[in-house]
Amino acid sequence: MCSCKSLVILLLLLAVSVGQRHNYTPCQPLVGDTLLRRESVRREYTIFGFTSATVRVNTGDNIIGCVHALDRWDDDTGGYAEIVGGGIGYNYVDVGITSQFSRGFHFDLEVYGQKPQTCKYLRNVALIFAPAHTHTHTYHTCGYTTF
Numbered sequence: 828m829c830s831c832k833s834l835v836i837l838l839l840l841l842a843v844s845v846g847q848r849h850n851y852t853p854c855q856p857l858v859g860d861t862l863l864r865r866e867s868v869r870r871e872y873t874i875f876g877f878t879s880a881t882v883r884v885n886t887g888d889n890i891i892g893c894v895h896a897l898d899r900w901d902d903d904t905g906g907y908a909e910i911v912g913g914g915i916g917y918n919y920v921d922v923g924i925t926s927q928f929s930r931g932f933h934f935d936l937e938v939y940g941q942k943p944q945t946c947k948y949l950r951n952v953a954l955i956f957a958p959a960h961t962h963t964h965t966y967h968t969c970g971y972t973t974f
Contacts, residue, residue: 851896851908851922854915856939860892863940868924869899869933878926881911884938885919892940894920899933906932 863886870878892915896908904927912921926932 847903848898854893860939864938866936872931895937897935
């Protein structure tokens with residue numbers, strides 16, 4: 828009887844572990860964040876070895892607020908991703924991805940943040956047009972300009 832309980836527990840653990848994705852989602856986009864860039868990264872397998880890549884995503888003048896690396900393979904054979912440069916607070920992120928042994932990988936990289944504010948000058952008054960929902964990101968203040 829004890830072996831039946833052990834077998835059931837083993838089967839339950841196996842059922843839970845099968846079909847796992849290896850997503851890297853250390854943060855959640857904040858109110859006002861938009862999807863700045865989405866890139867798909869795919870590499871084929873290496874026989875008796877690991878496949879790896881470092882992918883740089885630039886966002887121009889936009890400051891990154893959150894980065895997700897979403898594993899497209901749901902059979903627990905995908906790779907592992909981590910931020911190796913830049914990231915939150917920067918305008919670029921370097922994501923390092925490594926496969927499992929003798930496997931490839933397929934990830935979608937999603938970079939969230941807010942677009943910088945734009946300043947319009949009307950006579951001696953600076954008008955600041957910022958996103959409707961602001962949060963903890965620091966915005967550059969428009970300088971005082973005369974015509």
